[in-house]
Amino acid sequence: MKTYTVAILGATGAVGQEMRKILEERDFPVGELRLLASARSAGREVSFRGRTVTIREATEEAFQGVDLVLGAAENDIALRFAPAIRAAGAVFVDNSSAFRLDPQVPLVVPEVNGADALKNEGIVANPNCSTIITVTAVAALNRLSPIRTMVASTYQAVSGAGTGGIAELRQQVTELEAGREVTPKVFSHQIAYNLIPQIGGEQYEGYTSEEMKLQNEGRKILHRPEMAVSCTCVRVPVVRSHSISVTLTFDRPISVEEARAAIAAAPGCRLTDDLKAGVYPMPLDTSDQDLVFVGRIRPDLTNPKGLTLWCCGDQIRKGAATNAVQIAELLFPRA
């Protein structure tokens, strides 16, 4: 079997660690695995397929001979190493937002627009986590009739801020249990028992950068350049699954029954929609797995061509690491 030399850039973060786990889980044909991170982490040892792999410092030379780079680092790191990755002849599947809106770079959710990945020129971008979860949930509806507008409110887990976000929620809960005051570090305000209605800085007309991603990335992934999205992104005290309340309008009315059937058949989705039985997507049920759960599907009472629904998915897995490995599987199919 043909195998590939794979590098993970940003291997020690929440997403980078999960990428390593998912390469192993999905039995991706890895020959050699290079785990690249900052100089500070170099020398640390982790396990992959029962063998020890030593973290190396990310340098331009580290990409020599690599076939595939999975990027789990911030924009500045992605931008810095992209030329060396290209020069090495590797494909860069990048989870940062640096290249997502570049017209030369496909932005891909495999279940939605997988074919786009094949038109790459050395870089394929992995979308924003809430965007992946939302477009996976609504793609089947967009195939029934084009989505015109989307009003979305997110309920985003602390894992979106990396391992530090998870640690901060846990620490704050412990401090409060002990009757001590908390001092926010990763988040701008206390997150335990609170909600923070800001993710990212201001970008456009009072919307944050995170809020604009659902419109700008969603248009590209769904091939709906006219789609208008009003999004409100909110950090909630949940560990690792994002939830999104979405109200959509379409070119034509779609019945709830038609929508349910389409979502039940959609790849990457699980229909969990039985209010009377207390069955609907919840963060706890969607954590540590790859499907996007969709439920609470009902008519939009404000628009006869609208529907409203609720979806959840694991932010680190389908929202980041799994989606990137799925893209890699499209690019490096098994012989």
Add this chain to the structure above:
Amino acid sequence: MKTYTVAILGATGAVGQEMRKILEERDFPVGELRLLASARSAGREVSFRGRTVTIREATEEAFQGVDLVLGAAENDIALRFAPAIRAAGAVFVDNSSAFRLDPQVPLVVPEVNGADALKNEGIVANPNCSTIITVTAVAALNRLSPIRTMVASTYQAVSGAGTGGIAELRQQVTELEAGREVTPKVFSHQIAYNLIPQIGGEQYEGYTSEEMKLQNEGRKILHRPEMAVSCTCVRVPVVRSHSISVTLTFDRPISVEEARAAIAAAPGCRLTDDLKAGVYPMPLDTSDQDLVFVGRIRPDLTNPKGLTLWCCGDQIRKGAATNAVQIAELLFPRA
């Protein structure tokens, strides 16, 4: 100074206890206070204005000589005692949903439609908690131009399920910290580190009873019988403030500047809207006080006649007890 005999029906619950506290805080002209509850609670002693008051069993006779009854009990209790309250000649300001949509009963948020309270025939209904907070936030905009539609997603605190809801969140967090499993009792699913997208049973087209309140009660309070609302109600692991993400459309476009000015001047509201400075409504900041905080005001990118905003308010106070006492103040003005 003229004083009144006041009864609290359901005096031992989260809202009933807060009503007692708020009567004292706002120096309502209480002569005698009767605290009524189930036989189980009768005999317990609590403090009011530094004196001890004994909880009595709620019976029909207990309302004799009462001027004002503040209702903090469930619908069945409110329905059972309403005739005796009326026969005693008292006014019943009731927090249950039993009378809210009765055309003979005013449904009142004092800052929004206070004058309606005076047209009562012995009962004034206190609205649903999320509805009070949302309509207080948007009433000033509805005065600028009629609200046509509202798409709302709520982030509702556990206090909405009473003292048992607060205790359950705290207990689950403690159990999980200790590595033990949790068994939900008050809520249908674990609420710690989770979200439950169901409050109330199914009522209409897949919407829950709680979700339909914002449309049905909102129409009556705002005097907009045609207003259409699509609401998604979600329980979140927050203690006692509800938050609502609201997207509104109006008869005419309203600029963000005009909306901010109107909300800054609106009674019962505090404008907290400076994204660059990290200033916006958050549950922790709005707990234990009476104002509804409004922020994140921005254009609706899906509709030129739309706006979107985020608001928070204390569910037990403005969402229930304070609003009821404010209604009582309209009915029993100081001489």
